Amino acid sequence: MTQSAPASPPPAPARPVDLRGRSLLSLDDLSDAEVDHLLATARALQEPISSGPLRGVSVALVFLNPSLRTRVAAEVAMADLGGHAAVLSPGNDAWKWEFRRGAVMDGDAVEHVRDAIGTLSTMVRGLGLRCFAGMRSWKEDAAEPVLRAVAEAARCPVYNLESAQDHPLQSLADLLALRDALGADLRGKPLALTWAPHPKPLPMAVPHAVLRMASRAGMAVRVCCPEGFEPDGAFLGSVRRAAEERGGSVSVHHDQAEGLSGAAAVYAKSWGAPSFYGRWEEERTPRAAAAGWTVTRERMAAAAPRARFLHCLPVRRNVVAADDVVEGPGSLVLNQARNRLLVQKAVFLETLRP
Ligand code: CP
Secondary structure (H helix, E strand, C coil), X not given: CCCCCCCCCCCCCCCCCCCCCCCECCHHHCCHHHHHHHXXXXXXXXXXXXXXXXXXXXXXXXXXXXXXXXXXXXXXXXXXXXXXXXXXCECCCECCEECCCCCCCCCCCCEEHHHHHHHHHHHCCEEEEECCCCCCCHHHHHCCHHHHHHHHHCCCCEEECCCCCCCHHHHHHHHHHHHHHHCCCCCCCEEEEXXXXXXXXXXXXXXXXXXXXHHHCCCEEEEECCCCCCCCHHHHXXXXXXXXXXXXXXXXXXXXXXXXXCCCEEEEECCCCHXXXXXXHHHHHHHHHCHHHXXXXXXXXXXXXXXXXXXXXXXXXXXXXXXXXXXXXXXXXXXXXXXXHHHHHHHHHHHHCC
């Protein structure tokens, strides 16, 4: 009598995704199943809902920096779900905030972040925050001091609406646009994230968010940038590990045409050279020398036929990318922007629903 092989234990039933009460500070806060669930919810929310699932629910949206897409997406998302969003800009239409613990507040700042967020936490069920990088110290920006101070003081979910080095809601919108354009399984598909010229050094929030998202999707990610503009080595190591675990890869190319060669998607974004961080006067020379990195139609010809073009917007036309690329047949920029509303609705609904 042959002995049958021991039966393997039945797979554990997939746990239903429950995001109620959760913050979203980074894509790293979400499992792959939770990302898939949010994107499926976002797709379903293209249809208007009349039931007002968040009726009676309010959020505060704190903008320490300007915004178009993020602000409107969050306000409209709450309205569409039957809730309310209170928008404030400390230092402009609300008291200016102090963030340092132990500060002697005899300067411009009128209210400590702990008191402001403590107060808002008594009035709203969720808090969105936009807080760009200070651009003085890499170590300080990498520690996300403003986002952390708000998250520590809050007694409700906190949503990162773009911080010093991350922009998770943009990542989710970009992932939805890429899946719609290239298929649900992005593993192994080549995505080129290319540095592009800009009049001033910009933070790493979007480049980091793109790298987190594309590596989590298992894409073959090529980072294209002039020498000296490479992303931080420790960060690159972490996203490379995430990509390789999923069958993808991360490579760095100093020749833009080589990096774009055969790419299914080209994501353009400028950033300040991490190797010159805080020494921006010195960075001006290599930045000026890379003026030829504008993404033009000729440069896009190196990518795969029908390659998609992405940018988070706002984009400086004919500096970062040419008009006919931004408005070209492969451009996904307005799909990405539209998706900001869908994923914002999904995140509010899933984290704030009763
Ligand atoms: N992409 C993005 O976050 O746009 P805003 O800066 O206009 O919000």
